[in-house]
Amino acid sequence: MVAATRPGRGTNLALLVLLAGSFVTGWVAFGVGVASGARAVAVLHGVLGLGILVLTPWKSVVVRRGLRRRRRHAVAVVFTLVLALSLLAGIVHSTLGPVQVGGVSALAVHVGSAVVAVLLAVAHVVRRPQRDRVGDLNRRSALRALALGGTAALAYAALSSVTALAGLPGGRRRETGSYEVGSGDPSAVPVTQWFTDAVPVIDPTAYELRVDRPDGREQRITYAALLAMAGTTRAAVLDCTGGWWSEQTWRGVSLDVLLGPLGPLGGGSIVVSSVTGYTRRLPAADAASLVLATHVGGVPLSAGHGGPVRLVAPGRRGFWWVKWVDRVGVDDRPSWSQPPFPLQ
Numbered sequence: 001m002v003a004a005t006r007p008g009r010g011t012n013l014a015l016l017v018l019l020a021g022s023f024v025t026g027w028v029a030f031g032v033g034v035a036s037g038a039r040a041v042a043v044l045h046g047v048l049g050l051g052i053l054v055l056t057p058w059k060s061v062v063v064r065r066g067l068r069r070r071r072r073h074a075v076a077v078v079f080t081l082v083l084a085l086s087l088l089a090g091i092v093h094s095t096l097g098p099v100q101v102g103g104v105s106a107l108a109v110h111v112g113s114a115v116v117a118v119l120l121a122v123a124h125v126v127r128r129p130q131r132d133r134v135g136d137l138n139r140r141s142a143l144r145a146l147a148l149g150g151t152a153a154l155a156y157a158a159l160s161s162v163t164a165l166a167g168l169p170g171g172r173r174r175e176t177g178s179y180e181v182g183s184g185d186p187s188a189v190p191v192t193q194w195f196t197d198a199v200p201v202i203d204p205t206a207y208e209l210r211v212d213r214p215d216g217r218e219q220r221i222t223y224a225a226l227l228a229m230a231g232t233t234r235a236a237v238l239d240c241t242g243g244w245w246s247e248q249t250w251r252g253v254s255l256d257v258l259l260g261p262l263g264p265l266g267g268g269s270i271v272v273s274s275v276t277g278y279t280r281r282l283p284a285a286d287a288a289s290l291v292l293a294t295h296v297g298g299v300p301l302s303a304g305h306g307g308p309v310r311l312v313a314p315g316r317r318g319f320w321w322v323k324w325v326d327r328v329g330v331d332d333r334p335s336w337s338q339p340p341f342p343l344q
Contacts, residue, residue, distance in 0.1 A: 011055065014055055014145070018048050018049075022048040029177065030317065032176070038175045042176065047156045052083070082117045086110050089109040093105070093107045094173070098179050178240065184249075186297040186299065191305065202275065202307070202324060207308050207326075208326075209226060209309060209326060211258065212327070226292070232251065234250050239318060242318075248297055250293040250296050252292045252309070253294075254290070255288075255328065256287040268330060268332040269331055269333050270330055271328070280320055281335045289314055292312075306321070
């Protein structure tokens with residue numbers, strides 16, 4: 001894929017594959033909360049990203065050749081800058097920790113600039129489509145791809161080893177790539193919410209949880225009644241896609257207790273909604289592991305942390321932990337019949 005004599009088409013194809021792979025694995029990494037799966041995706045994401053750096057000497061030849069031609073270079077320059085920024089921010093986050101500049105984290109810069117780079121790459125491919133060639137897939141191309149992949153993997157292993165040996169924060173990351181913050185101390189947990197949400201003001205004395213039961217009945221439960229039912233205590237890790245995780249002890253009502261036997265709806269969904277309209281579907285089979293929490297660390301949930309009631313979903317990333325829950329129900333639609341990430 002990377003030509004030895006005259007870098008060009010093969011180099012660009014390799015860059016396109018690496019860029020697409022990095023982008024996809026990055027979003028998959030956001031969604032995976034199980035340790036084993038998250039580790040594999042995070043490693044693959046890192047290898048693909050470093051593969052772009054490995055490709056730099058060959059791509060620089062292509063860029064210099066293009067700059068000598070009389071063409072518009074603004075888009076190419078912007079693409080190069082945002083891609084370099086994304087790679088740099090990703091390396092900073094994965095080695096030096098949750099670094100922030102002006103209130104913006106390195107992870108946010110990494111993701112944001114990657115989105116811009118991918119959009120520019122897609123626009124370029126659409127504007128200047130290329131025909132498939134027989135030579136794009138042959139033994140030589142496969143060997144070059146293996147060499148590029150192997151070099152990128154070695155670079156990832158070297159960077160990981162240096163990070164660990166130097167005692168940098170990156171050596172202590174969770175499998176998802178997140179850094180520990182405030183475990184056992186709810187007051188130290190960052191206050192975050194989905195980008196379209198704002199922290200609502202909810203009066204617990206006027207709060208009611210609407211429960212749509214499997215038999216079609218709607219039940220309304222006051223906050224005081226919910227507190228009386230809150231007999232489930234569970235230690236669980238909240239792993240936010242913002243790059244941090246925190247283990248806390250949560251107390252509330254298990255959803256299998258709240259909803260009762262689900263019967264034939266066991267293959268359907270539990271639908272959890274917030275006062276903001278934010279909604280997530282979860283497998284009905286997970287009811288016993290899901291908790292509507294009213295307390296964390298022995299104290300009532302603050303508004304910033306989802307109070308008066310939030311969902312605790314062990315083994316899932318933070319965007320599944322619906323805050324400010326005001327409605328819970330069940331239906332026969334499968335949990336996968338929703339976008340992988342919230343759109344509202």
